[in-house]
């Protein structure tokens with residue numbers, strides 16, 4: 001496996017109990033690239049991301065994240081930022097914005113130790129990056145959905161990750177905020193050389209930014225440069241991601257569901 | 265302060281501070297993790313542990329400790345391994361272990377057993393050894409919470425991201441369940457297996473009503489827990505009511521006062537609160 005891959009899957013299958021969610025995925029995401037991951041609901045996008053992060057263990061196949069098996073990432077974990085899919089977190093929790101962002105540093109601080117002033121300063125800087133500094137002392141229950149999302153992104157950025165994984169980060173954002181988010185995620189990619197993996201349904205917008213698109217529908221339907229993937233016209237692609245794309249026009253949106261596609 | 269002349273009252277006062285304090289601190293994590301029912305399950309199961317000890321002629325607190333820890337770990341394992349929801353797993357353990365306790369105590373027809381004491385506690389009947397045992401358990405529980413304060417917070421708020429950061433989320437979750445078990449056993453003789461879950465949940469729930477800051481919630485809960493225990497004890501001394509009931513009812517009054525003045529109740533999302 002090449003050392004320059006941020007994430008590498010070789011013949012990876014993942015199951016929940018006995019139900020397959022991903023089948024025989026082989027893909028290599030190079031360091032420093034910006035990948036978009038698309039696919040219909042239930043197609044395994046979040047499963048893919050969680051497997052790369054070591055939250056799920058594959059049923060078969062090999063996973064390498066930053067060159068290591070996810071379970072053995074050790075201190076490399078501090079180089080990963082993760083923004084879960086619109087988090088079902090309890091926002092009535094007695095926490096202020098700055099506390100949530102600083103939580104991103106807990107892994108790095110280590111067991112038993114306490115938060116120092118410099119940790120808090122880093123948390124403020126992360127809030128600056130998502131334009132939320134003025135909300136630092138705000139109780140998290142008193143934020144809008146989009147503001148909450150930005151706080152969770154700041155929590156992922158606070159460690160200065162070299163790999164940033166965002167699972168549908170724009171789900172709670174209005175159109176303008178979503179574009180803004182893509183813009184500065186792209187800046188992180190171009191200026192800091194951060195590897196970005198972005199799960200999204202905004203295919204049209206994302207194809208402007210990303211180097212590559214991976215289209216999942218339990219198996220990896222297609223991957224490559226946006227132009228090539230999105231113009232694919234093989235039957236399988238049509239029924240996988242193609243359908244999502246072309247569905248935005250005259251054809252009803254999302255013609256095909258994950259279960260019908262390809263399999264069975 | 266005439267009551268302090270009695271040794272049993274001095275012991276009761278120390279015990280009230282220990283039990284009220286530790287219950288209130290662990291209670292914050294119990295409330296924030298939605299583990300209230302698990303707390304109740306673990307505490308009721310302790311009754312079977314008491315029964316085993318009495319039957320074997322061993323100190324019931326020790327067998328209760330072993331048993332409660334076992335049950336805490338089992339509840340964790342059952343809800344993790346099978347698709348059973350937490351509350352279903354607890355519901356099963358809850359009834360089964362209570363029944364086991366009743367059965368075991370029923371077997372000892374020839375002996376007098378203070379069943380009510382273990383069910384509802386009697387803080388005025390403690391021996392010096394009881395208080396020492398509580399002190400040790402309180403020191404262990406309090407020490408672990410103090411050391412892992414921020415890890416338990418991260419676990420409670422977002423276990424998935426905590427796991428990605430490399431925190432030992434599974435171990436922390438099981439440790440939290442074991443600490444609940446320790447807390448319950450620590451409180452068995454003073455407030456009893458039936459009432460202890462109230463003493464765990466109520467002060468933390470009262471504190472939650474009054475603040476949106478985690479640290480302050482912890483300190484407020486600690487204050488409410490200790491104040492309710494001591495006040496409840498004095499109440500039972502002066503008015504002559506059962507101590508466990510006095511303590512829990514005092515905590516409940518505190519909760520309703522907090523609820524009545526709570527900014528959280530007045531506004532679902534309190535922007536003005538800091």
Ligand SMILES: Nc1ncnc2c1ncn2[C@@H]1O[C@H](COP(=O)(O)OP(=O)(O)OP(=O)(O)O)[C@@H](O)[C@H]1O
Nearest residue numbers: 016020021039040041042043044045046047048085
């Ligand atoms: N915890 C779980 N237990 C059992 N099955 C699950 C679980 N999580 C996901 N699945 C199943 O695995 C499949 C893939 O789910 P996944 O969450 O990866 O989809 P997704 O592409 O992220 O969908 P979405 O666009 O809705 O976020 C789905 O069929 C889903 O029902």
Ligand SMILES: [Mg+2]
Nearest residue numbers: 045046047085
């Ligand atoms: Mg998903």
